[in-house]
Amino acid sequence: MNIDLSYLVSTMKHLIDTPSPVGYYDAIKPVIESYAAELGYTVTYDNRDTAYITVEGHDTSKTVCISAHADTLGFMVRGINPDGTLRLRAVGGINFANVEGENVTVHTRGGQTFTGMLVCAHHSAHAFDDAKTMERNENTVFVLLDQHVKTAEAVRALGIRNGDYVAIVPRFTVTDNGYIKCRFIDDKAAMACSFAALKYMAENRLKPKYNTVFAFSFYEEIGLGGIYVPAEISEYVAVDIAILGPDSDGSEQTVTICAKDASMPYDYGLTNRLIAAAERAGCRYAVDLFYRYGSDASQAIKGGNNLRAAAFGMGVYSSHGVERAHVEGIENTVKLMLSYVLEG
Ligand SMILES: [Zn+2]
Known part of the structure; x- marks a missing residue:
């Protein structure tokens, strides 16, 4: 898989530079719409302004969701x-x-x-x-x-x-050797991964295995982002920052699959399929438990939605402060995303 890294980083910077504290969606909605339109996709919204880009799959009998939250602290x-x-x-x-x-x-x-x-x-x-x-x-x-x-x-x-x-003001900085330092890598990096994956599929004329909804929510940081999910979605994968702490196998260079967050273990079978997808994609990955952490996926379960939940994302140092990630970890996140979306 040949991911367009300069698109990935410039999209991430644009999204990070667009302010979107929890519930403030006015400024970033036109940005989401313009990135989608550039790739030939349209955006729809629910009444909470969660943005959805829906891509038809080979098999239309099942719908899965990739969620990246658009809100920040x-x-x-x-x-x-x-x-x-x-x-x-x-x-x-x-x-x-x-x-x-x-x-x-x-x-x-x-x-x-x-x-x-x-x-x-x-x-x-x-x-x-x-x-x-x-x-x-x-x-x-x-x-x-x-x-x-x-x-x-x-x-x-x-x-x-x-x-x-x-x-x-987030202070976006990228070093010559690929470190990205700024606020709100959480979760604008994952939004940029979604657009990089959509671009890859559009340019290579690839269809997802199942109908796939790319969602961007506005209330994740207060625990309410994924609490409502459209009824047709039966698998919900949150792409969000991976925590680096004393027990972590992950790093800023890996994509890390979350086995359990603060409130629940993620779906056993779906998590195993993500591990298999990472193996297939040949990307550098780890499996970790995220300690004081929740995601749109666990919020979706708490909201009473009838679905399987899982999560993965790029390793991020100093989360919820001035954060640091690496282009390699973000690229690996796109590769896992594509492997899951294209092959299930
Ligand atoms: Zn997050």
């Missing part, structure tokens, strides 16, 4: 301090200890954007005794807007309100 404005800084609530599992100093963009519901920076209330060791020791959390980390505003009224006059989304 982020924030909403919850209040405005008297000095004009913004108080936040996290959407998804933000680690406040690693966001200080990051640039952000505020997206107002009126369609304006404003840049700012995440700062700690006691931001400077020159000015505060406890700048180094103050715990960074929802009550101590604020947005300092890049505007001449010193009062809450001045901020409201800009058009910023409670309930506006705040997205972290």
Whole structure:
């Protein structure tokens, strides 16, 4: 399999650079639609705006799903301090200890954007005794807007309100030897894998073995992405980051098949078929248990859907922070995806 790696990396960068904190789908839906249209596919949506690209299979009696979540960690404005800084609530599992100093963009519901920076209330060791020791959390980390505003009224006059989304600027970096460092590799790397697989199938005029739905959900980071699944789907494979921890066999170079997450073992037979598909594809792979982890697939089971669930993905270091992956692991993820989709 000859995967177009420059397409894979540029698509990933474009998706990562498009803000989509949990539930904020407006900016990224047109991007999904344009990548699909470029390859000759159309996008449909359910009422939760989960995006679906459906590809007819040789055997139309069965439908399988490849899911990559389109949402990322982020924030909403919850209040405005008297000095004009913004108080936040996290959407998804933000680690406040690693966001200080990051640039952000505020997206107002009126369609304006404003840049700012995440700062700690006691931001400077020159000015505060406890700048180094103050715990960074929802009550101590604020947005300092890049505007001449010193009062809450001045901020409201800009058009910023409670309930506006705040997205972290992800800082996409790729090194000469293939390391990718930035936020939101989770799960934009997997979205890019789906488009690379769709491109491979379109260019080589290949049909999946079964009807295959490529899904992009918007609520995975809060445990609700896969909770609704269209009734015709009987196998649901989440493609999401693989956790690298003390027990992992996987690495940034492998695709890792998840045998069990925090809440459940994944379907025994389907997981075994993914292992067989990885062997067939000749890709570097591992099998691991992901500890404090869930995916669209386990969410689909919890939602009461009648399906077999499984998951795999590229090894990602420092997940939910500034993450690191490698092009080789992402390429191996596309190869496993294609092997499963084309041969079952
Ligand atoms: Zn994820």
